Amino acid sequence: MAAEIQTPAFTALPPAPRHAITIHIPLWSNLVKFMNKEPELIAQFKSMYPRIIPHKDVKELMGKIIEVAKTEGKACLPFSAPESVTECIKFATSAARLEKALSPDELETRIFDIKGLVRLYVIFFPAQKLPVVWPFWQLAGVGISSRLAEDCVKNIEVLREVRESYPEPKIEESKAQSVLRERIAGLMERAPASPSRKAKVSPGDVYLFQTGMSSIYSVHQYLLSAYNAKSVLFGYAFHSTPHVLDGFGPGFKFLGIGSPEELIELETYLKEEAKAGSKIQAVYTEFPSNPNLSTPDLTQLRKLADRYEFVLIVDDTIGSFCNIDVLGAADIVLTSLTKSFSGYADVMAASAILNPSSSRYSELKALFGKLYNNQFYNGDAEALEKNSRDYMARSAVLNNNALKLVEYLQVLAEDPNSSVKKVYYPTTLPSRSSYEACMRQPTADFTPGYGSLFSFEFDTIETTMAFYDTLNLHKGPHLGAHLTLVLPYVTGLYGKELDKVAQYGLDERQIRVAVGLEETDVLLEEFSRALKAADLLKTKN
Known part of the structure; x- marks a missing residue:
């Protein structure tokens, strides 16, 4: 068995670099609180996908801009394109926001330059209205990145407000x-x-x-x-x-x-x-x-x-x-x-x-x-x-790890005594031929596979929870990373609308697995151990 994971809850996958986009959510109870957006839990997050929750460097930049702009009591969202501000305002004032919609006079746009680095188009609004405006950042994904925010903060002393007619800083593509x-x-x-x-x-x-x-x-x-x-x-x-x-x-x-x-x-x-x-x-x-x-x-x-x-x-x-x-x-x-x-x-x-x-x-x-x-x-x-640079070499490992786990789980899914009931992967579904029709030709240095992501389903929610809480692997959103990430995707994203998504085959008993680069035998062993906990619960019930 691999060593027990030492990653603290709500932090990024190791080595946890400054711009990490992952979070480790080790327990089912944590996940339910996340699904319910409980502020006490979210306040503990040290890392998260930055389109969902702002990265610490983005938050720091927002605070610096508010200081320079002297707009206490306001929140702001910075963008690097004027059309993003225009669309954000349209989103925030839309009738689709119902009674929460902002009125146009609650929104103000101002322009700032950081010499030689970026022009920022910043929308200001009452701080209490952030929950209405923030979903634009989440959905459209056009907000500034954490690296750009970090570099802006490093050069904040040259941040200055400019008129729209002022020549934009010329930035050459790297x-x-x-x-x-x-x-x-x-x-x-x-x-x-x-x-x-x-x-x-x-x-x-x-x-x-x-x-x-x-x-x-x-x-x-x-x-x-x-x-x-x-x-x-x-x-x-x-x-x-x-x-x-x-x-x-x-x-x-x-x-x-x-x-x-x-x-x-x-x-x-x-x-x-x-x-x-x-x-x-x-x-x-x-x-x-x-x-x-x-x-x-x-x-x-x-x-x-x-x-x-x-x-x-x-x-x-x-x-x-x-x-x-x-x-x-x-x-x-x-x-x-x-x-x-x-x-x-x-x-x-x-x-x-x-x-x-x-x-x-x-x-x-x-x-x-x-x-x-x-x-x-x-x-x-x-x-x-x-x-x-090593995309192809990593992909070969990801393909292999996913396929070996799927083959192992598929055998269990065919066993009536197992708590595993179904496996979702291109190789196990009726649409397999549609996938294989688009597979690339094998070459001497690479054999195409079926990808790094799969899902599988348990017989009950109780066995699903037992597997998740026992599994000695990282848990949270994202896929394609260097380490495996396991997520009860349906519960985490659709836990409040299970009836609505059931018609599309989504179920709270499903676990989504995004394999990483670990040794295949280690992954199989960890899955086997966690599945024993699920099967034991099935036997007791």
């Missing part, structure tokens, strides 16, 4: 940004699933963003500016994605299982929209989905996209560049680079890639050329470039 674009473009063309594409992805087709959600939000905003139409989310997706599609623009249709039956439902919906003289602007889908790992049929989605003229957007974060090639179908590929591409859980980033073989390429290229404003901080680019 070499790391171009290296990342080249690296990603190369990965998109490495050992393609189908070698017959008309054109190859170039570095100029790769657009970098601050966070995974900022890539989704920004692309959604670009399409709204051109088409202002509804979207579809096909299959389940990360928690914030449907909120972005619902909260910005004219709404969306949610087909949350992504099954062949829902493909028929999607086509029926598209026909009805066409009859009414309208059409959707995009279909978003994850490949595979989070957290139930179902894989959509991209071939059929591509046929519908061609017939009904919508943009097909595929988020390949879970499958990952090295394993899957979705360019045979997607017009745009979105990826959270925060995850396995970075691999060390200390930098946020994302990419949007335009498919040069798409019939919509010229149209989308012009749209991105008009609207894309690179807000990815050079300091983050440098950290990401360094982290991603």
Whole structure:
């Protein structure tokens, strides 16, 4: 057995660098308090995903700005793009905020420069209204990064307020940004699933963003500016994605299982929209989905996209560049680079890639050329470039660890005496063929796999809790890190709406596992020990 984990509760995974984005939540009771957003618990957090709870450097910068601006009693959110402030104000004053909506006169925008580093567009509002405004930061993901905040605080003595007409500081992109674009473009063309594409992805087709959600939000905003139409989310997706599609623009249709039956439902919906003289602007889908790992049929989605003229957007974060090639179908590929591409859980980033073989390429290229404003901080680019150098080697370990655990759990799921009832992974689900149709070709140095993420389900909530509390591994949100992270995803994110998500196959008895780089035998041993505790409880009951 591995040594007992020494990571203190509510701190980051070791080595816990300054810009860590993880948290260790060791007990089920902690998780329930987190789901209920209990202030006493959250006050104990020493680390957390910085899009959810502001990083300490971001909080310090906010405080410094309020001091310099002499706005006591106010809170503020700093952005590095003026359009983010505009959208934040629109969000905070929207009728969708109901009685909590701010009035326009409660919001003030001021502009600050830190010479040679950044221009900050800052929105001020009454401090007690922060819970109304903060969700924009969480959903859109366009807030400034912790590294940028740290560097701002270091140079706070040169922070000065400026007029909008004052020339903006000229910031050159670091070499790391171009290296990342080249690296990603190369990965998109490495050992393609189908070698017959008309054109190859170039570095100029790769657009970098601050966070995974900022890539989704920004692309959604670009399409709204051109088409202002509804979207579809096909299959389940990360928690914030449907909120972005619902909260910005004219709404969306949610087909949350992504099954062949829902493909028929999607086509029926598209026909009805066409009859009414309208059409959707995009279909978003994850490949595979989070957290139930179902894989959509991209071939059929591509046929519908061609017939009904919508943009097909595929988020390949879970499958990952090295394993899957979705360019045979997607017009745009979105990826959270925060995850396995970075691999060390200390930098946020994302990419949007335009498919040069798409019939919509010229149209989308012009749209991105008009609207894309690179807000990815050079300091983050440098950290990401360094982290991603061993992406392929790490991915081989992640693929293997996940597959071995899945194979072990699948045997248990077929045993009526086991507390394990079902395993969710591309290899165990009916949609396996859809995943394998997009797998890259094996090469001498890499064999594609099925990714680092899986879920599995227990027979009762009691055995689920027993497993979680006994397991001697790190526990919390995030995936693709250097250490394994285990999370009761449904309970943590949907614990107050279990009836609502049950129709999509989500259940509180499910555990999501994002494997890390530990020795496979160590992971199997730790799982075996925790499962014995669950099985013992099952026997007693």
